[in-house]
Amino acid sequence: MSVSHASVHPIDEVPTTEGGGGGGGGDQNNNNNNNNNNNNINPPPRVRMKDIQGMPGTSGGLCLRVSQFIFAAAALAIMASTSDFPSVTAFCYLVAAAGLQCLWSLSLAIINLYALLVRRSLQNNRVVSLFTIGDGVTSTLTFAAACASAGITVLIDNDLGSCGQNHCVQFETATGMAFISWFTTVPSFLLNFWSLASR
Amino acid sequence: MSVSHASVHPIDEVPTTEGGGGGGGGDQNNNNNNNNNNNNINPPPRVRMKDIQGMPGTSGGLCLRVSQFIFAAAALAIMASTSDFPSVTAFCYLVAAAGLQCLWSLSLAIINLYALLVRRSLQNNRVVSLFTIGDGVTSTLTFAAACASAGITVLIDNDLGSCGQNHCVQFETATGMAFISWFTTVPSFLLNFWSLASR
Numbered sequence: 001m002s003v004s005h006a007s008v009h010p011i012d013e014v015p016t017t018e019g020g021g022g023g024g025g026g027d028q029n030n031n032n033n034n035n036n037n038n039n040n041i042n043p044p045p046r047v048r049m050k051d052i053q054g055m056p057g058t059s060g061g062l063c064l065r066v067s068q069f070i071f072a073a074a075a076l077a078i079m080a081s082t083s084d085f086p087s088v089t090a091f092c093y094l095v096a097a098a099g100l101q102c103l104w105s106l107s108l109a110i111i112n113l114y115a116l117l118v119r120r121s122l123q124n125n126r127v128v129s130l131f132t133i134g135d136g137v138t139s140t141l142t143f144a145a146a147c148a149s150a151g152i153t154v155l156i157d158n159d160l161g162s163c164g165q166n167h168c169v170q171f172e173t174a175t176g177m178a179f180i181s182w183f184t185t186v187p188s189f190l191l192n193f194w195s196l197a198s199r
Numbered sequence: 200m201s202v203s204h205a206s207v208h209p210i211d212e213v214p215t216t217e218g219g220g221g222g223g224g225g226d227q228n229n230n231n232n233n234n235n236n237n238n239n240i241n242p243p244p245r246v247r248m249k250d251i252q253g254m255p256g257t258s259g260g261l262c263l264r265v266s267q268f269i270f271a272a273a274a275l276a277i278m279a280s281t282s283d284f285p286s287v288t289a290f291c292y293l294v295a296a297a298g299l300q301c302l303w304s305l306s307l308a309i310i311n312l313y314a315l316l317v318r319r320s321l322q323n324n325r326v327v328s329l330f331t332i333g334d335g336v337t338s339t340l341t342f343a344a345a346c347a348s349a350g351i352t353v354l355i356d357n358d359l360g361s362c363g364q365n366h367c368v369q370f371e372t373a374t375g376m377a378f379i380s381w382f383t384t385v386p387s388f389l390l391n392f393w394s395l396a397s398r
Contacts, residue, residue, distance in 0.1 A: 088358055090350035143339075144346040151289035151347030152354055159287055190392075197396035 054191045056108070056131055057115040057122035065109035067184045072101035072142065075177035079149075082167040090148035091171070094178060097138075097145035101181055104138045128196050135189035139182055146178035253390045255307070255330055256314040256321035264308035266383045271300035271341065274376035278348075281366040289347035290370070293377060296337075296344035300380055303337045322394070331391040338384035345377035 053060030076098040085091040108131065115122050122128070153171045157163050252259030275297040284290040307330065314321050321327075352370045356362050 089353045140342075143342070147343040147346035148350030148353075151350040154288045154347075155351055155354070193389075193392065194396045197393045 051121075051123070052191060052195070054187055055123070055195055056112060056128065056192070057120070058112075059116065061188070062109060062112045062116060064184050064188050065105050065112055068105035068181050068188070069102055069109060071177045071181035071184065072098045072105060075146075075174045075181060076102060078170050078177065079174035082170045084167065085171075088152055090145070090152050091174075094145040094149045094174065097141040098174075098178055098181070101138050101142045101185070104134055105185075108134075123195070125196075125199070128192050132189065132192040132196055135185055135192060139185035139189055142178055142185065143182045146175055146182055149175040149178065250320075250322070251390060251394070253386055254322070254394055255311060255327065255391070256319070257311075258315065260387070261308060261311045261315060263383050263387050264304050264311055267304035267380050267387070268301055268308060270376045270380035270383065271297045271304060274345075274373045274380060275301060277369050277376065278373035281369045283366065284370075287351055289344070289351050290373075293344040293348045293373065296340040297373075297377055297380070300337050300341045300384070303333055304380075304384075307333075324395075324398070327391055327395050331388065331395055334384055334388035334391060338381055338388055341377055341384065342381045345374055345381055348374040348377065 051058050054064055055061050076095055079085050079091055079095050079098070082091075085095065111122070114120075122131075149171065153168065153175055156166050156171070157168050250257050253263055254260050275294055278284050278290055278294050278297070281290075284294065310321070313319075321330075348370065352367065352374055355365050355370070356367050
């Protein structure tokens with residue numbers, strides 16, 4: 001954890017809870033204030049990003065990571081519990097992608113929890129870049145797997161009407177869980193990308 | 200076109216071709232310089248973003264839009280030329296999504312060409328927000344359609360092995376074209392989002 005640095009002020013003291021949409025102008029004001037402080041105080045404090053809820057190191061970020069993990073694990077477990085998923089490539093791919101999403105989200109949830117407990121900020125440039133790339137890759141894979149499974153499920157259910165000899169309910173539930181897991185990954189990705197661009 | 204404004208300097212005079220990755224710090228310096236100029240010159244020039252190639256109003260952006268249109272139109276034409284695509288929901292969805300992508304990319308290519316011809320900048324906050332949302336929606340729809348079609352195509356080809364009575368080659372080509380169209384939409388979306396966040 002050598003890439004994290006101690007918070008300049010405790011995280012729960014100044015909770016800024018505004019959304020990502022209006023953060024651009026505010027960040028520049030914040031930077032200007034910090035620059036002004038640099039002129040007055042010696043040694044200068046590090047320029048620090050605002051903690052928008054959902055970013056790494058915030059309680060909102062931890063909630064997002066835990067939901068991603070839960071829904072990806074549910075998709076993995078439900079799909080793996082059917083006996084005939086290995087016969088369809090898209091369902092095997094869903095299992096693999098949900099497994100990757102599980103591992104990624106669990107790791108980041110643990111890092112986030114550690115950062116919250118020891119009150120360290122994760123707003124380091126390298127760390128946020130790594131999280132952004134990881135979120136982009138895993139969310140794209142999860143979304144692709146969910147869409148492919150949805151295509152097959154709709155084919156079996158609506159087009160062929162052969163739900164009698166297939167586990168349609170399990171397939172559809174696993175696909176839905178994968179979609180929800182993707183929905184909770186996208187805010188993480190967009191917030192990380194936004195914070196990377198706005199510094 | 201009331202939302203566009205005349206370029207402060209001609210677009211082809213100062214082409215800044217650095218990538219999106221290193222643009223954050225440079226933008227702030229740019230803003231600071233512009234703010235300093237505001238103090239000296241009256242009337243103040245509008246704060247203007249750098250023209251990274253691929254953004255709206257640049258020749259790179261026009262190239263991206265034209266490729267998006269060509270590949271989406273190819274996917275639409277190839278899929279619609281098969282006789283049995285309406286029997287599969289995912290293929291119908293691919294036709295619809297590729298059609299929407301065609302319309303969106305063609306409109307933006309025309310706007311981009313107009314902006315290049317009359318040397319107007321499209322770096323307006325509202326315009327870039329609109330482009331970002333539109334790119335996000337159309338790229339997500341195109342990617343979802345491509346993944347669903349890929350799932351079905353792999354099912355027909357690999358899992359069932361029934362390419363004899365299906366138009367596998369056309370299905371696979373249309374899916375590939377949709378994927379390439381998505382690949383060219385993602386840079387537009389990321390660049391627009393980056394420029395929205397970095398101002």
